[in-house]
Amino acid sequence: QGRLAEALVHCERAAGLEPDCAEVYYNMASVLRDMGRCDEAVEENRRAIGLRPEHAETHWNQAIVHLLNGDFSEGWKQYEWRRKTDWHTSAYPHRHEKPRWSGESLAGKRLLVHCEQGLGDCIQFVRYLPMVKALGATVIFEAWPSLCGLLKEFNEIDELVELSFETKTRAEFDLCVSVMDLPGIFGTTEQTIPASVPYIHADRAKTECWRRRLAGPDFKVGIVWAGSARHANDQNRSCALEHFAAIGRIEGVKLYGLQKGEPARQVDELAGKVAVENLAEHFSDFTDTAAAIESLDMVISVDTAVLHLAGAMGKCVWALLPFAPDWRWMLGRADSPWYPTMKLFRQEQWGVWNSVLHSVAGELRALVDRRRLGENK
Numbered sequence: 126q127g128r129l130a131e132a133l134v135h136c137e138r139a140a141g142l143e144p145d146c147a148e149v150y151y152n153m154a155s156v157l158r159d160m161g162r163c164d165e166a167v168e169e170n171r172r173a174i175g176l177r178p179e180h181a182e183t184h185w186n187q188a189i190v191h192l193l194n195g196d197f198s199e200g201w202k203q204y205e206w207r208r209k210t211d212w213h214t215s216a217y218p219h220r221h222e223k224p225r226w227s228g229e230s231l232a233g234k235r236l237l238v239h240c241e242q243g244l245g246d247c248i249q250f251v252r253y254l255p256m257v258k259a260l261g262a263t264v265i266f267e268a269w270p271s272l273c274g275l276l277k278e279f280n281e282i283d284e285l286v287e288l289s290f291e292t293k294t295r296a297e298f299d300l301c302v303s304v305m306d307l308p309g310i311f312g313t314t315e316q317t318i319p320a321s322v323p324y325i326h327a328d329r330a331k332t333e334c335w336r337r338r339l340a341g342p343d344f345k346v347g348i349v350w351a352g353s354a355r356h357a358n359d360q361n362r363s364c365a366l367e368h369f370a371a372i373g374r375i376e377g378v379k380l381y382g383l384q385k386g387e388p389a390r391q392v393d394e395l396a397g398k399v400a401v402e403n404l405a406e407h408f409s410d411f412t413d414t415a416a417a418i419e420s421l422d423m424v425i426s427v428d429t430a431v432l433h434l435a436g437a438m439g440k441c442v443w444a445l446l447p448f449a450p451d452w453r454w455m456l457g458r459a460d461s462p463w464y465p466t467m468k469l470f471r472q473e474q475w476g477v478w479n480s481v482l483h484s485v486a487g488e489l490r491a492l493v494d495r496r497r498l499g500e501n502k
Contacts, residue, residue: 127475132156147177154186159449161456163194181209192452201309217241218290226300228310231262237298239267241305244430247272248437252319253307254281265296275411318462322439331416339420343379344493349426351388361447362428364478366391366399371486373400377493383431436464445481448472
C-alpha cells in the first residue's frame with residue numbers, strides 16, 4: 126500500500142528482536158529498494174545472504190537492486206538465481222535436457238532462445254538476437270503466441286516457434302538460453318546496451334490502412350492506462366483513464382486508446398469526460414497494435430508491452446512510471462538507455478498519478494504549440 130516508512134520501522138524492530146533471522150533483512154532490503162535507497166538495500170541483502178547463503182529470493186532481490194541502481198555487472202551475476210525461485214516456473218514452464226548456452230562458440234550450433242516473464246520483456250530483449258546470430262548460430266526463437274506475428278519478419282530469427290505451456294517445443298537444438306540471460310552473457314553495461322531503433326517494424330499494408338483511417342490534422346496520441354491484472358505489481362503500475370482527461374482537452378490533440386482487457390471498459394464509463402477512441406477493440410494481435418502505433422504521432426503509456434513496442438519501433442513515447450519502478454527504468458532519470466526515443470515521467474509519491482499526468486499535459490501542450498508554430502512559418 127505504499128506505507129514504506131511504517132514498514133521500515135517494523136523491519137528495524139524485527140531486526141532488534143531477531144538479529145539472526147535472514148528473512149528480516151530480506152524484507153528490509155525490499156522496503157529500502159522500493160524507497161529508492163539502493164545502497165542500503167544492498168547491505169541488508171548481504172546480511173541476509175550471510176545468514177542464509179542459499180536463499181534464492183534474496184540473491185534475486187539483490188540482482189534487482191543492483192540493476193535498478195544501474196550496477197549492471199553485479200546485477201547480471203545475481204540474476205541467475207531467479208531460476209531457483211518458486212516464481213520462475215510461471216515465468217517459463219519448461220526445463221530442457223540440452224545444456225544452457227553461457228557464451229561459448231556457436232559456430233555450426235542450433236540455439237534455442239526462449240521467451241521468459243512477460244510480453245514486454247520479450248520485446249525489450251529480442252534486440253540481442255542479431256548479436257547471437259553474428260556468432261554463427263542457427264537461431265530458433267520460442268516466443269509468446271501473441272508476439273509471433275510481430276516477429277515473423279525479424280531477420281535474425283531462423284526458426285520461430287510458439288511457446289506452449291503444456292508441451293515442450295519439438296524443434297531440434299544443441300543449446301538453449303533464455304532471452305533474459307542475453308544481457309548478462311554479453312556483459313551489458315549502460316554504455317554497451319544495443320540501443321539502435323527501430324528493431325521491430327510494423328506491417329506496411331496494415332500501417333497504410335490505419336493511416337488512411339486516422340487521417341487528419343490533429344496531433345494523434347495513443348494511450349494505455351493499465352496493464353494485465355495478472356501482473357504482480359499491476360495495482361501500482363496501472364492508473365485510470367480519468368487521469369488523461371486534461372490531455373484530451375489540449376487543443377489540437379486527439380486521443381486514441383491502445384487499451385485491451387477489462388480496463389478498456391472505462392472508455393464507455395467515462396464517455397463525455399475523456400474524449401478517446403479506443404482502437405484496440407479492432408486489434409487481433411500485436412501486428413495490428415504496431416501498425417496503429419506507426420500511424421500515430423506519439424504514445425503515452427504505463428509500463429506495459431505497448432510501451433516497449435513503441436520504444437522498439439523508435440516512436441516518440443512517454444512512459445508513466447510508479448514510485449517504485451521496475452528495475453529496467455532505474456532511478457532519478459527522465460531518459461532510458463534502452464529506448465532512445467522514450468521519456469520517463471515518474472510518480473513523486475506512492476500511488477499519486479495526478480502530478481504525473483499534470484506534467485505530461487504541460488509538456489504535451491508545449492510540444493503541440495511548437496509543432497503548430499513550425500507549420501505556420
